[in-house]
Amino acid sequence: MPQYRPPLRDMQFVLHELIRVTDAFKEMPAHAETDVETVNAVLEEAGKFAAEVVFPLNQAGDRAGCTLDPVTHEVRTPPGYREAYRQYVDGGWASLSCDTAHGGQGLPQTVNQCLYEMLNSASQAWTMYPGLSHGAYECLHAHGTPEQKATYLPRLTSGEWTGTMCLTESHCGTDLGLLRTKAEPLPDGSWRLTGNKIFISAGEHDMAANIVHLVLARLPDAPAGSRGISLFVVPKFRVRADGSLGERNAIHCGGLEHKMGIHGNATAQMVLDGAVGTLVGEPHKGLQAMFVMMNAARLGVGMQSLGLTEVAYQNAVAYARERQQMRSLTGPKAPELPADPILVHPDVRKMLLTARAYAEGGRALCVHTALLLDQELHHPDEDVRRAAADEVALLTPIVKAFLTDNGWIATSHCMQVFGGHGYIAEWGMEQYVRDARINMIYEGTNTIQSLDLLGRKVLGDNGRKLKAFGRRITEFAEDAGVREDMQEFINPLADLGDKVSKLTLELGMKGMGSADEVGAAAVDYLRVVGHLVFAYLWARMAMVALDRQAEGDAFYTAKLHTARFYFAKLLPETAGLIRSARAGASPLMAMDATLF
Known part of the structure; x- marks a missing residue:
């Protein structure tokens, strides 16, 4: 049976020793009172909830799945959900990080992200229900009318109601400019929506009294393409003036998708048959409003894969300590046993350390990004807010794509550690692999994230955001580079930073001649930049560990070993990626389409 132990020690290391979040909180009036003791106490209780309440549901929920009543269109979630x-x-x-004005506790996003990492380790499928609600809350908090905020935010904050985002249609996924759902005006200022949406996570369920759907649709006079999309809030049950629930709205679940993973989450086909909704934001500018929720979802999906990487690693390590197979290549390490534990074998260690390095690096990146979100929202200095927003924009596609690619690699490696048992459902590892695979696809495929990074976030502003992040790396390298014990980390970091600058310039020049050059290089490029970000964070983690290793705490010894593994065995991947990115579009586009 699988097991899960909340990684509180490593979370505390990242929060308090690496990033020193409470020092940053002191600069924000909204969070100035959030101290180390508060953060640790909240996360300790969050870990207990994740491990003791949610984690036991994961395997059973995967087996049971969700069921749809075709008559009532109601969905039943797995037992215990x-x-x-x-x-x-x-x-x-x-309500942990929600605005106190709507009944929230007002704690930082940084703390909330750590909660969600643990919940995703416990059960990604279950966690998607409250996770999507938080995104709906953020969207309405930023763009809702005063009436919409008063109606929906207190109940989304409390969790009494949940939320979804209804974007995708059967003929269009990422290309939302093709969507056909229509909205027609009603005399009272509301709108009547007609259309069909697919792949709507948590679109219908029995866990909350109401579901608040955020729906993209077209007004009658809408221009073609993405510039003609508006956003509407469409509740499952209409809400009366006094806030009580009224009649059932004309939106229902027409079917549930049969999926590879996340069986415990209801991935619904939603039918809007004249459902009544209200406009969010301005007409024809729905995508701008929805991007608040989409970007929150992209960061959340990265957190999903981080959670799966962590729990898969924990179980693979426990198995490798106990499973006996052959003798070590350098002689018996457990002569009292009939065979050595497989942890002695180099390739088993490589797989385990890969998962560990990706989990710990991903945790550092997620906390770093969450703190930037807090600064963007709450720092009193406008320049700090603007710089934080720019860095969040740069890092969002990396969090989504790099962490989910790494999660797929890590969960697959961890399943491999189990050998044949990893393929058997009772051990739980094959579920982590299945659940991890969707994360590379939804909320904008990883190719879309790569195009966003290279095309919009880097080349779109002549590298301004990337250069700002590069200056952060340069300053760190100059400060730490004088230390002899940091050379093994600083030298490859500085070298990769120089190579990224040259590659970016080269791709920008090629892209002026043909946009296909950007498309051909984008996926490789994102992974290279992802490694640059990880290398920076791992170098910083190594420096903290070096400074504290004399204390004799095995935690810092393990952190240094993992950092050295990352730089020696994972970072060199960038050499092949850079060569592939430079190969250009010709190897991909030269073959005539009829030859495929």
Whole structure:
């Protein structure tokens, strides 16, 4: 049976020793009182909830899945899901980082992200229900009318209601400019929506009293393409003036998708048959409003894969300590046993260390990005807010794509550690692999994230955001580079930073001749920049560990070993990626389409 232990020690290391989040909180009036003790106490309780309440549902929920009543269109979630969600709401977890003006606790996003890492380790499928609600909350908080905020935000904050985002249609996924759902005006200023949406996570369920759907649709006079999209809030049950629930709205689940993974989450086909909704933001500018939720979702998907990487690693290590197979190549390491534990074998260690390095590097990146979000929202200095927003924009596609690619690699490696048992459902590893695979696809495929990074976030502003991040790396390298014990980390970091600058300039020049050159290089480029970000964070983690290794704490010894592994065995991947990116579009585009 799988096991899970919340990684509180490493979270505390990242929060308090690496990034020193509470020092940053002191500069933000909204979070100035959030101290180390508060953060640790919240995360300790969050870890207990994740491990003791949610984690036991993961395998059973995967086996049971969701069921749809074709007559009532109601969906039943797996046994225990509703009860766990009620405990989640009663415990105040839904309101953790929400605005106090709407009943929230007002804690930093940074703390909330750590909660979500643990929940995703416990059960990604279950966590998607409250996770999507938080995105809906953020969207309405930023763009809702005063009436919409008063109606929906207190109940999304408390968790009494949940939320979704309804974007995709059967003929269009990422290309939302093709969507056909229509919105027609009603005399009272509301709108009547007609259309069909697919792949709507948590689109219908029995866990909350109401579901708040955020729906993209077209007005009658909408221009073609993405510039003609508007956003609407469409509740499952219409809401009366006094806030009570009224009649069932004309939106229902027409079917559930049969999927490779995340079986416990209802991936619904939603039918809008004259459903009544209200406009969010300005007409024809729905994508701008929805991007608040989409970007939150992209960061959340990265967190999903981080959670899966961590729990898969924990179980693979536990198995490798116990499973006996052959003798070490350098002689018996456990002569009292009939064979050595497989942890002695070099390639088993390589797979385990890959997962560990990606988990710990991903945790550092997610906390770093979450703190930037807090600064963007709450720092009193406008320049700091602007710089934080720029860096969040740069890092969002990396968090989504790099962490989910790494999660797929790591969960596959961890399943491999189990050998044949990894392929058997009772051990739980094959579920982590299945669940991890969707994360590379939804909320904008990783190719879309790569095009966003290279085409919009880097070349789109002549490298301004990337250069700003590069200056951060340069300053760190200059400060730490005088230390002899840091050379093994600083030298490859500085070298990769120089190579990224040259590659970016080269791709920018090629892209002026043909946009296909950008498309051909984008996926390789994102992975290279992802490694640059990881290398920077791992070098910083190594420096903290070096400074504290004399204390004799094995934690810092392990952190240094993992850092050295990352630089020696994972970072060199960038050499092949850079060569591939430079190969250009010709090897991809030269062959005539009829030859495929």
